[in-house]
Each structure stands twice: as C-alpha cells, then as structure tokens.
Amino acid sequence: MMKIVTIPCLQDNFAYLLICEKTQHAAIVDPSEAIPVQKAVQQHGVRLTAILNTHHHWDHVNGNQVLKANFPELKIFGHESDRGRIPEQTEFLKNGDSVRFGEQSGTFLHNPGHTSGAVTYVFGKTAFTGDTLFAAGCGRLFEGTPAQMYDSLNLQIGGLPDETELYFGHEYTEANLRFALSVESGNAEIQNKLTAVTELRSSGKFSTPTTLAEERRTNPFMRCSSAEIHASVKSKEPGHNLSEKEIFRTLRELKNKF
Numbered sequence: 001m002m003k004i005v006t007i008p009c010l011q012d013n014f015a016y017l018l019i020c021e022k023t024q025h026a027a028i029v030d031p032s033e034a035i036p037v038q039k040a041v042q043q044h045g046v047r048l049t050a051i052l053n054t055h056h057h058w059d060h061v062n063g064n065q066v067l068k069a070n071f072p073e074l075k076i077f078g079h080e081s082d083r084g085r086i087p088e089q090t091e092f093l094k095n096g097d098s099v100r101f102g103e104q105s106g107t108f109l110h111n112p113g114h115t116s117g118a119v120t121y122v123f124g125k126t127a128f129t130g131d132t133l134f135a136a137g138c139g140r141l142f143e144g145t146p147a148q149m150y151d152s153l154n155l156q157i158g159g160l161p162d163e164t165e166l167y168f169g170h171e172y173t174e175a176n177l178r179f180a181l182s183v184e185s186g187n188a189e190i191q192n193k194l195t196a197v198t199e200l201r202s203s204g205k206f207s208t209p210t211t212l213a214e215e216r217r218t219n220p221f222m223r224c225s226s227a228e229i230h231a232s233v234k235s236k237e238p239g240h241n242l243s244e245k246e247i248f249r250t251l252r253e254l255k256n257k258f
C-alpha cells in the first residue's frame with residue numbers, strides 16, 4: 001500500500017510525500033522547498049529514496065539540491081528531455097520506463113504542453129499531474145502548442161480510468177472554477193463544486209486531489225465537446241465552426257485574460 005501526504009509549499013504549491021507502507025521508503029513529488037519536506041520525512045519516520053519531478057520549473061525542483069545533499073542515496077526522476085534543467089537529476093525517463101521506490105512501481109505519461117518535458121506519474125489509481133492538469137484547469141502553454149496540451153489532457157491523462165485520483169501542483173481550484181462557470185454557466189456541477197471548494201478553503205483545507213470523473217464533468221479543458229462551451233467560445237470567435245482543438249486553444253487564450 002502507498003500512503004500520500006500533501007505538503008503545502010511556497011504560496012500555493014503542493015509537494016506530495018509518497019510512502020511505501022511495507023518498506024517505509026518514500027518518494028517526494030515536486031519538492032519546491034526542502035525544509036517542509038524534511039520535516040514531513042522526520043515526522044513520518046520514513047527513508048526518502050526518490051524525488052519525482054513533474055517538470056523543470058523552479059517552484060517544482062527548488063528543493064532538489066538541499067535534499068540531495070542531505071539524502072545522498074536519492075534517485076531524482078524527470079523526463080529525459082529535461083536533462084540539464086532539473087537540478088541533480090539522475091534518472092532520465094523515456095517511453096516504457098518504470099518509476100520505482102520501496103516496493104512501489106509506477107509509470108509515467110509524457111505530457112508536453114506546459115513544458116516540453118512535463119510528465120504525469122501514475123501509481124495504480126493515483127496520478128501526479130504537476131502543472132499539466134489542475135482541478136478545473138490546466139497549466140499555461142510555455143513550451144508547447146495547444147494541440148499538444150489538448151492531447152496530454154484529453155488522450156493521455158484522459159485515457160486513465162475514471163476513478164483515478166489526480167494530485168495537482170497548485171491550489172488554483174477556486175479561480176479555475178470561476179473561469180469554468182464563465183464559459184459554461186449552465187453546468188450545475190461546476191457551481192456545486194465551487195460552493196464546496198469555497199467552504200473547504202475557508203476552513204483552511206486543500207482541494208487536492210480531484211478525480212478524473214470529476215474533471216470530465218467540471219474542467220472546461222476536458223469538455224471541448226460541450227455545446228455550451230462551443231457557443232461561449234464561438235461568440236468570441238464568430239464566423240466559422242470550431243474544431244475541439246480550436247475550442248481548446250481559444251479557451252486557453254480566454255483563461256490567460258480572465
């Protein structure tokens with residue numbers, strides 16, 4: 001069994017401590033800071049043996065160096081194309097590779113879009129999406145095309161089972177749901193989730209994880225076939241019929257200005 005501990009970092013980042021309960025070995029996803037991670041490692045009395053970086057941005061890798069200095073046996077995973085961009089990286093993931101720590105064995109999805117080397121780590125019915133998928137949203141397109149991000153979200157992550165729990169990189173859920181409502185105001189599930197998340201946040205709790213089933217119902221970037229979203233986007237880009245990928249591109253542009 002694998003236990004997951006959410007560690008809030010910086011302003012709104014999440015690192016996740018994954019504990020192999022049988023061996024008490026642990027991996028940390030996206031340590032943006034070393035100190036809160038080290039505290040959690042001590043608190044849980046586990047042996048940290050791996051860092052799983054979802055991409056190279058500083059607010060996901062900033063703790064790598066200090067952690068590597070303090071835990072020299074650490075294996076540091078990232079996509080092979082992030083060589084030279086993830087500090088202290090030791091494992092360079094390419095198609096078909098597995099990701100192991102303790103007795104846990106996972107896989108990864110290559111998800112270009114937010115960055116060219118972005119990955120989602122998958123352990124059974126649990127996935128760590130970094131800045132590719134957020135609850136009700138997706139990351140900005142810094143190094144990829146809208147078509148790549150569409151595929152990363154809808155084909156790759158979207159190809160996982162409905163009940164998969166998705167742990168994401170930032171607490172952006174309230175703002176994302178407000179944007180989602182602006183393009184699909186008739187979707188009661190978005191309104192219901194916004195009410196629930198607002199309550200959760202006001203009591204100091206976090207909105208991670210979500211599930212793939214919930215995202216299919218509330219994430220506009222996974223709902224490009226929705227007639228209402230089509231109509232909202234078309235009113236801003238009148239004149240021609242839009243493909244799902246064009247709707248996706250326009251949604252991402254609208255979100256940038258929201």
Ligand SMILES: [Zn+2]
Nearest residue numbers: 055057114131
């Ligand atoms: Zn990022």
